Amino acid sequence: MILATFLGGLVVGVAAYAITDKGVDANPYASLPKVAEPAAAADVARALENDDPKALSDQLDMTVLQQLQTAIDPLLDIRSIKFVGAVEKNGRVLAAYVAGGRTSDGTDIVRGFVLRLTGDQIVGVN
Amino acid sequence: MFGLNRLPPLVRTATMMLLLGGLVGYVGTAFTTTFVADSGILGNSGESNAAHKYMLALLQRQSESLSQLGPSGDVVSRALQQQNVSQQPQDVKPLTVTYLGGASSGRVSVQIYAVEIQASGGQYQFLPFSLTLIGGRVQRVE
Structure with a gap:
């Protein structure tokens, strides 16, 4: 009987937290609708995941490759690439990815980077 | 009682x-x-409240909040950060703030946002922000 009352209280406590927890605060600004992963960005992500330097050099010019190198530094061995989302405005697309892997000293890390596209062309990396 | x-x-x-x-x-x-x-035990990829608050503080130039939510540096570093924030142009107006997504590995989490900004001179920018959090605290903004 005592245990049942305690467990009942426990359930009420969990429910009370679920009701009162507001999670992330409301965004006071408008948001853009998400768009599908652009094909050109998906090709770059695939080349990174497959450790394919030839495909990367075919798809990106030297300036963008250098920006990509800076964006993923200090990742040396990329194990995974996850597309997290993309938005489009006035023909410009931002496609966001998170790369997971290891640094030169064997530490597992994650790095986020964003491919900037105009039309079907990748024009920069942040 | x-x-x-x-x-x-x-x-x-x-x-x-x-x-x-x-x-x-x-x-x-x-x-x-x-x-x-x-x-990050469950590899959660939902928006972190700390990242959300940091982004809003950054866009609204709330230097006090940025100091509280950002990396714990020495007093001089924090003073420099406050000065940087206060010297940013005051006429920048965020139009949209979109959470693109994120991922975690252990205690490290990455959260990415896309922001549209309009300056008073009419200059428009559409740029991403990538926040790296360790243990729920923002450590790096790119």
């Missing part, structure tokens, strides 16, 4: 157990959800 001693012993014990269970349930859930979110 609270007039409980006027109640019959059985009712008093049941009430105490109910209150104790409720307290344990509430505090336990709060602790567990915060711990799981900050440790």
Whole structure:
């Protein structure tokens, strides 16, 4: 009987937290609708995941490759690439990815980077 | 206490157990959800409240909030950060702030946003922000 009352209280406590927890605060600004992963960005992500330097050099010019190198530094061995989302405005697309892997000293890390596209062309990396 | 001693012993014990269970349930859930979110045990990819607050503080130039939410540096570094924030142009107006997504590995989490900004001169920018959090605290902004 005592245990049942305690467990009942426990359930009420969990429910009370679920009701009162507001999670992330409301965004006071408008948001853009998400768009599908652009094909050109998906090709770059695939080349990174497959450790394919030839495909990367075919798809990106030297300036963008250098920006990509800076964006993923200090990742040396990329194990995974996850597309997290993309938005489009006035023909410009931002496609966001998170790369997971290891640094030169064997530490597992994650790095986020964003491919900037105009039309079907990748024009920069942040 | 609270007039409980006027109640019959059985009712008093049941009430105490109910209150104790409720307290344990509430505090336990709060602790567990915060711990799981900050440790990245489940590889959560939802928006982090800390990242969300940091982005808003950054766009609204709230240097005090940025100091609290950002990396814990020495007093001079924090003063420099406050000065940087206060010297940013005041006429920049955020138009949209979109959470693109994120991912976690252990205690490290990456959260990415896309922001549209309009300056008073009409200059428009559409740029991304990538926030790296360790243990629920923003450590790096790119």
